[in-house]
Every structure is written in structure tokens, then in C-alpha cells.
Amino acid sequence: MNSKPKSIWVFGDYRNYFQNRVTLQLLSKAVDLARGINAEVCAVIFGHEVDEYIMEYTAHGADRLLVIDDPALKSYNTERYLALLENLIRQRDPEIILIGATDFGREFAPRLAKRLKTGLSADCIGLDLTEDGLLVQIAPSFGGNMLAEIVTPDHRPQMATVRPGTFKEIPHNYQRMSFVERLPLMKDLPAPRIRLVEYERAAEKEHTIENAAVIVCGGRGLGNKKKFKKLHDLAKVLGGDVGATRPVVYAGWADHAALVGQAGKHIKPKILFSFGISGAIQHTAGLGEADFIVAVNKNPQAAMMKMADVSIVGDAGDVLDALLKGLRKRIRE
Secondary structure (H helix, E strand, C coil): CCCCCEEEEEECCCCCCCCCCHHHHHHHHHHHHHHHHCEEEEEEEEECCCHHHHHHHHHCCCCEEEEEECHHHCCCCHHHHHHHHHHHHHHHCCCEEEEECCHHHHHHHHHHHHHHCCCEEEEECEEEECCCCCEEEEEEEHHHCEEEEECCCCCCCEEEEECCCCCCCCCCCCCCCCEEEECCCCCCCCCCCCCCCCCCCCCCCCCCHHHCCEEEEECHHHCCHHHHHHHHHHHHHHCCEEEECHHHHHCCCCCHHHEECCCCECCCCCEEEEECCCCCHHHHCCCCCCCEEEEEECCCCCHHHHHCCEEEECCHHHHHHHHHHHHHHHHHC
């Protein structure tokens, strides 16, 4: 019988830390999963001068940090990072590995799973455990029309990439302590075939829909693109952002970046306004972390109306116009 302690690993992607908090969100979920299988939560960090992130990951739930800090790792390189993580995994046999479904994670995780000859569920929107402790990886399938619950019973580690915004991070705890292992660089580290000459960070919005406190979402019930554009006026007044359903994005009323749901962003606003949205599972799957929902729809039996805290029966466009008029009047006063 194998009595070796179990561990859940979260790969630390800190390159865009202040805009993308997915590693902290994954640590939070790892803590929750670890209780169910009596496991240690471990964060893995590769890079150079990463002490700041060691402290952050400790404060957000990591029990142990596996750190390789070396000038050779200052710039991300797929082949080197893969070699390092594969080597550590083969030495220590973690039970579960979680990686953010960022551009980095989508490039990195499939290659790692192939090397380890194990399964990988990509772009998960939920994680759970079976009664016997297997990781349930919940991911959209068939173009987002269905949710699949996937388990990996025979191979280890169990691997999943998870969309940013799926889980809430644990509040920062300055009193937490962790065990930090500073590991040496591999002697036979692959020579990079691509050399980074320089990079320039792309200009980013100060706020993203994943971390907006107020979001106004619109669906086909608004009627047309002109009415949908008024959501941007409301979002500006409220200091929020705009989200959309898949039919609206496909119709060209909104960019794909605004898509909320299984095939898009997972959001966690304090207040969500929903205009003309029926509430199909493809959309509502992305709303689980909303604190308070106000829904407007002609159909009082719509699923979105039933899950809202406040439901307004009426034409979404008319209610939107009235709300904008009332808010602007109050601002002038």
C-alpha cells in the first residue's frame, strides 16, 4: 500500500500578475480539494528574482513552494520550463496539477501531459472530487452546448487547465507560513532554440471584465445592435464593463472578448445587470460568482429571471432607456 503523502500542484504563472490572478484563484481551489483527499498544496515557480511571488503564493494558500530561481529562467521558454517541470513531477509524483487556461497554459499544459502520458482537460469551468477522491474536471464540450464531467482513473498526475475568474482567491493572509524548497537548475537543461531579443508589454485596459465590480450583460432580447450599444453608456455611468451572450457575439453586436459563459469569460461582479437574456446554461455557467443579479426580460419564467435577486418584467430596451435617463438625471442633480 502506497503511504506517500498526496500533493496538489499549482503552476505559478506570474508574468502578468496584476492583471491576471489565475494562479491565486487556482491555489484557492487547490486548498478546497486538498481537504477532500488530505493533500498538501504546492506552488511551483520558475524564474529569476521571484521572492515576491513566493510570499504572495504563501499568503494565498500554498503549503509548500518548489522554486527554481536562476538568471537562465528570466525569460519564459517552453522547452526549458517543460523539462524542469517534467523532471520534478517524475521525482515527486503529485496527484493533481492545475494550470491557468491562459495563452501560456494552453501552450504549455498539453505538451506536458503528452510527455507524462496522462490526460488533460482543457479550459475547465469547475473542479470537484468523486467519493473515492478522483478529480472531476468540468469542461464545456460540443461547442459549449454541453458540460462534460471528466475523470482520469488510471494515469497520474490528473491535469486540468482552468479559466481565469472561475474561482475566488483566498484573502491575503500575512500570518501564513509555508515550506520553501529552493531547487538547483538541471545540469542538462535544453538549450533554447528561440532567443528572446526584447519584449514590450501590450497596452491593457485598467479593468477587465473578469475583475469588474459592475457588469451589464445583454442578450438577443434587446432587439438590435443599436440598443445593445446603449449598454456601454450604462456601464460608463456605473463604472463597470459590458458582457454579452453567444448569439449576440455571433450576430456582431459585441466582440468575442465580451462573451460571458461556458465558451467565454467567467465573471464575479458585485452587481450584474442582465438585459434580454433568457438564461441558457451556456451563459449562466459563467455567472456563478456574481453577488447580486438584476434581470430584465419580457418572460417572467425565463431561467435568468428565476436566478436573479431582482427581476423586472418588461421590454429590455425600454427598461434600459428608463434606467439611463434616471441615472443621468440624478448625476446632474
